[in-house]
Amino acid sequence: MSTFDVLHHYGTAALLRFAAAVALFLLLHLVRIPLVLIARVLEGVMRRVDGYAVRQATQRSPRPINQFFADATTEGETT
Numbered sequence: 001m002s003t004f005d006v007l008h009h010y011g012t013a014a015l016l017r018f019a020a021a022v023a024l025f026l027l028l029h030l031v032r033i034p035l036v037l038i039a040r041v042l043e044g045v046m047r048r049v050d051g052y053a054v055r056q057a058t059q060r061s062p063r064p065i066n067q068f069f070a071d072a073t074t075e076g077e078t079t
Contacts, residue, residue, distance in 0.1 A: 003015075
């Protein structure tokens with residue numbers, strides 16, 4: 001069946017509805033592309049921030065955390 005046969009059999013309205021559906025499908029995919037790229041960039045940034053937060057949380061502190069009481073590792077010394 002050619003386009004003209006479909007047009008003759010189903011009418012102009014059906015052909016226009018089909019063309020509109022195809023155009024909407026393409027438009028939605030064109031809108032989706034930037035959104036997917038934004039999501040991927042956001043994912044990369046969030047991974048870096050997460051890695052930074054994990055590194056900061058797991059590092060040993062070079063000085064005592066509690067500065068109001070004497071450090072238990074330095075017995076006999078006063079600060």
